[in-house]
Amino acid sequence: MKRPLILLINPWIHDFAAYDLWARPLGLLVLASVLRRHGWEPRLVDCLDPEHPEMKSVKVRPHAHGRFARAAIPKPKPLEDVARTYSRYGVDPQIVEKDLVSISRPEAILVTSLMTYWYPGVQEAVCLVRKVFPDVPLILGGVYASLLPNHARSHARPDELVVGPGEAALPQTLRRLTGKGDAGAATDALECEPALDLMPHMRFLPLITSRGCPFQCTYCASRIIVGRYVRRDIGEVIREIHEARTRYGIRDIALYDDAFLVNAPSHALPILDHVAEQVPGMRWHAPNGLHASAIDRRVATAMKQAGFETIRIGLETTSNRFHDESGSKTNLRDFLSAVSNLRESGFTTERIGVYLLVGVPGQSKAQIEDDIALVLKSGAHPKLAEYSPIPGTLMWEHAVRTTRYPIADEPLFHNCTLLPAAEPGVDSAFLRDARKMIRESLSSRS
Ligand code: B12
Numbered sequence: 001m002k003r004p005l006i007l008l009i010n011p012w013i014h015d016f017a018a019y020d021l022w023a024r025p026l027g028l029l030v031l032a033s034v035l036r037r038h039g040w041e042p043r044l045v046d047c048l049d050p051e052h053p054e055m056k057s058v059k060v061r062p063h064a065h066g067r068f069a070r071a072a073i074p075k076p077k078p079l080e081d082v083a084r085t086y087s088r089y090g091v092d093p094q095i096v097e098k099d100l101v102s103i104s105r106p107e108a109i110l111v112t113s114l115m116t117y118w119y120p121g122v123q124e125a126v127c128l129v130r131k132v133f134p135d136v137p138l139i140l141g142g143v144y145a146s147l148l149p150n151h152a153r154s155h156a157r158p159d160e161l162v163v164g165p166g167e168a169a170l171p172q173t174l175r176r177l178t179g180k181g182d183a184g185a186a187t188d189a190l191e192c193e194p195a196l197d198l199m200p201h202m203r204f205l206p207l208i209t210s211r212g213c214p215f216q217c218t219y220c221a222s223r224i225i226v227g228r229y230v231r232r233d234i235g236e237v238i239r240e241i242h243e244a245r246t247r248y249g250i251r252d253i254a255l256y257d258d259a260f261l262v263n264a265p266s267h268a269l270p271i272l273d274h275v276a277e278q279v280p281g282m283r284w285h286a287p288n289g290l291h292a293s294a295i296d297r298r299v300a301t302a303m304k305q306a307g308f309e310t311i312r313i314g315l316e317t318t319s320n321r322f323h324d325e326s327g328s329k330t331n332l333r334d335f336l337s338a339v340s341n342l343r344e345s346g347f348t349t350e351r352i353g354v355y356l357l358v359g360v361p362g363q364s365k366a367q368i369e370d371d372i373a374l375v376l377k378s379g380a381h382p383k384l385a386e387y388s389p390i391p392g393t394l395m396w397e398h399a400v401r402t403t404r405y406p407i408a409d410e411p412l413f414h415n416c417t418l419l420p421a422a423e424p425g426v427d428s429a430f431l432r433d434a435r436k437m438i439r440e441s442l443s444s445r446s
């Protein structure tokens with residue numbers, strides 16, 4: 001019997017800046033695996049497809065990450081005064097429309113969402129699929145939908161909206177809306193294995209070995225979005241890596257975990273050791289921050305042997321006071337020890353990227369300068385990451401009280417480019433100079 005068709009949409013990004021750091025719609029890809037088990041035939045339309053064959057400006061990327069195609073678009077009214085070009089990142093809408101028209105009418109449409117301030121891209125995608133497939137039930141989920149469900153209901157106007165992981169709710173919601181598919185018994189198990197064959201270009205494996213995080217930092221939404229911290233069976237992770245290599249020839253792994261290295265002896269270490277021995281030649285990339293406090297000598301050696309190439313440590317600041325007050329995920333001593341372990345294991349400065357969170361309420365320019373100096377001195381590469389206030393987090397109320405933007409009324413102001421919660425003086429000019437200083441300092445050493 002023919003399986004009912006379901007269309008999965010990864011919307012465009014509307015922003016001042018966006019860079020494809022091994023970004024793939026992993027939420028939709030894991031839901032596709034669940035839907036297949038429930039009798040559906042999923043199809044993915046990725047508005048961000050970085051290598052769409054009809055996009056003339058797009059070049060094949062040897063390193064699997066790079067720039068998205070973009071087109072300047074008018075700024076939304078609340079951002080009119082911002083002196084930066086605003087763009088739609090991704091595939092031209094006419095090309096996406098052509099792709100949609102070539103697909104037979106689906107029984108249902110799923111749209112994902114990521115950053116809260118990217119909602120205009122979600123609206124645009126919903127409008128287009130509604131135009132091509134009027135009267136097909138449309139369900140919205142993902143990070144934005146979970147953090148701001150009321151805003152998403154009124155601005156994207158889906159037929160249904162799912163908050164949090166979609167695995168449990170989707171099969172039954174689809175059965176109710178369409179009468180199709182197998183509703184099955186509700187389970188709260190979280191899926192982690194993506195339907196890789198749906199990715200238009202399989203250049204790397206987007207891998208998630210655990211969902212959520214045992215910490216609850218005041219500036220982070222992991223706990224709100226995922227709810228609980230769950231680790232996958234190690235054997236399953238290893239099988240997924242083997243399959244990606246043997247079936248699709250994939251050598252690059254992009255880690256999407258919030259907490260890959262937490263409890264390393266019973267989780268990350270056996271995975272890394274197995275890969276080093278049995279799947280040599282893999283290259284690991286961790287664009288999302290890794291936990292400094294977990295990087296002892298044994299972990300650093302295992303990372304080197306398994307083929308880590310892109311390391312980002314989530315340090316945020318060298319201030320122990322900030323860490324004590326924000327969740328204690330790490331501290332300066334553990335960070336310095338992590339860098340020294342990585343260097344002794346053979347990683348060079350350029351490989352050891354360290355995220356420093358900038359523009360946090362109450363953070364002074366002097367603190368940022370000290371953070372940069374200390375990270376450079378430790379032998380690592382500071383990477384400044386602008387803070388985005390996130391509704392529902394413990395720091396949110398503080399940000400609402402101190403920001404000069406109405407962030408509680410308009411999610412466009414959560415955009416980290418605006419430095420919405422930064423103290424006076426911590427502005428784009430200051431950060432431009434800071435980045436220049438980092439480049440100069442690193443190049444003078446090499
Ligand atoms: C991996 C990741 C990244 C990756 C890229 C991800 C991508 N695809 O583009 C990288 C490292 C590049 C990244 C970068 C950034 N990120 Co980020 N990232 C994440 C992270 C850790 C995981 C997202 C993920 O893929 N999870 C795995 C999949 C399986 O889960 P999922 O997508 O949520 O899908 C599930 C559910 O949401 C639901 N679902 C999803 N879609 C749908 C659809 C339907 C119909 C249904 C029913 C259900 C459903 O079911 C799925 C399965 O359970 C989240 C934190 C988190 N735990 O969510 C932050 C997060 C999304 N990032 C965040 C931020 C701030 C950033 C940065 C701005 C940081 C910075 N200052 O530089 C940058 C900006 C990126 C850019 N391109 O410009 C914030 C969001 C802030 C906001 N205001 O919205 C988060 C929440 C982290 C945080 N600080 O709390 N990020």
Ligand code: SF4
Nearest residue numbers: 213215217220258329
């Ligand atoms: S340790 Fe990282 S992922 Fe976990 S809550 Fe803190 S910032 Fe979020």
